[in-house]
Amino acid sequence: NAGVTQTPKFQVLKTGQSMTLQCAQDMNHNSMYWYRQDPGMGLRLIYYSASEGTTDKGEVPNGYNVSRLNKREFSLRLESAAPSQTSVYFCASTIQGAYAYEQYFGPGTRLTVT
Amino acid sequence: AQTVTQSQPEMSVQEAETVTLSCTYDTSESDYYLFWYKQPPSRQMILVIRQEAYKQQNATENRFSVNFQKAAKSFSLKISDSQLGDAAMYFCAYRDPYNNNDMRFGAGTRLTVKP
Numbered sequence: 001n002a003g004v005t006q007t008p009k010f011q012v013l014k015t016g017q018s019m020t021l022q023c024a025q026d027m028n029h030n031s032m033y034w035y036r037q038d039p040g041m042g043l044r045l046i047y048y049s050a051s052e053g054t055t056d057k058g059e060v061p062n063g064y065n066v067s068r069l070n071k072r073e074f075s076l077r078l079e080s081a082a083p084s085q086t087s088v089y090f091c092a093s094t095i096q097g098a099y100a101y102e103q104y105f106g107p108g109t110r111l112t113v114t
Numbered sequence: 115a116q117t118v119t120q121s122q123p124e125m126s127v128q129e130a131e132t133v134t135l136s137c138t139y140d141t142s143e144s145d146y147y148l149f150w151y152k153q154p155p156s157r158q159m160i161l162v163i164r165q166e167a168y169k170q171q172n173a174t175e176n177r178f179s180v181n182f183q184k185a186a187k188s189f190s191l192k193i194s195d196s197q198l199g200d201a202a203m204y205f206c207a208y209r210d211p212y213n214n215n216d217m218r219f220g221a222g223t224r225l226t227v228k229p
Contacts, residue, residue, distance in 0.1 A: 033217075040123070042205055042219035088157065102149055103217060105159035 002026055006091050006106035013081040013113045021076040021109050023091030031094050032074035033058075033103065034066060036087040043090065049074055081113045118208050120220035127196045128228050134181075135191045135223045137206030143167075145211050148182070148189045153203040153222070162204070165189065193225075201227045 004025045013019055025032065030051045035043040045058030049068040063085060065077045074093075078085060088110050092103040118139045127133035139148070150162040165173045165182050172180050177197075181190045193200055203222045210216040 040221050042118070042120075042221045044219075045217070090159065092159075102151075102161040102164060108157040110157075 004091055004093055004104050004106035006089075006109050008109060009107065011109060011111050013078075013111065015082060015113060017081050018077065018079050019081065019111075020078075021089055021091075021111075022073070023075065023106060024073045025091075025093040025104070026072065027093060027104065028071070029093035029095055029104070030071070032068065033092040033094075034064070034074070034076045035090045035092065036060065036085075037090060037108070038087050046076065046089075078111075081111075083113045085111065086113045087111060118206055118218045118220040120204075120206055120223050122223045123221070124224045124226070126226040126228060127193070127200075129196055129198060131196055132192060132194045133196055133225065135193075135204050135206075135225065137189045137191070137220055139187050139189065139206070139208045139218075141187065141208065141210075143210065143212070147209040147211065148180075149207040149209065150178070150180070150189075150191045151205045151207060151219075152200075153205065154199075154201070159205075163191065196227050198227050198229060201225055 007022045033048045034046040037043050044060050046064050047066040049055045052071045055066050067075045088108050090108050091106040094103045146167045148165045152160045152162045163173050163175045163178050172182050177194045179192045203224050205222045206220040208218045
């Protein structure tokens, strides 16, 4: 099993450009998440999808959109990138309702917006 | 909203020694789950240990153990016989069982292991 995969691993954008971060999991998990990691702030939830066809905002959703394409895939889109969106982005998945179980994380995408 | 606090931005330990990383959290719930994740330089988040709040017994996983003090809302991680491979960022996390999507992370503690 590949677990949770993310593409790309690194990306540099200019202010105003758009891009989509891709995430896929092969563990048959229902729930998927997008986080951003900034120094001194831990991980903060951007958006999540409890199940296929549903998405909801997390703690820091402004400037982002998401699509739950199917059970396996959950993408994060930046429509007009800003320097404040420079961060490391993590996708994660878990079994819905299995609260005792951890979230499984992808390897992250380091995004720099200049 | 629940908050998770890790008061030690950096810690260091001598190889083979023991180190304890601190974590406190704020919640009004009585039932919840706590986790410690390790993030090595590769950036991959790896689960180290988990604790269910309804269990009084502290969780252990080989050289890793926790000191869970529910009344004090404290969840510290003890690493025994520290190894060079333990060097990483460690994140404490709280999960709300009534909200599948509410998992809060602390700011992290960077652990250095000295040979």
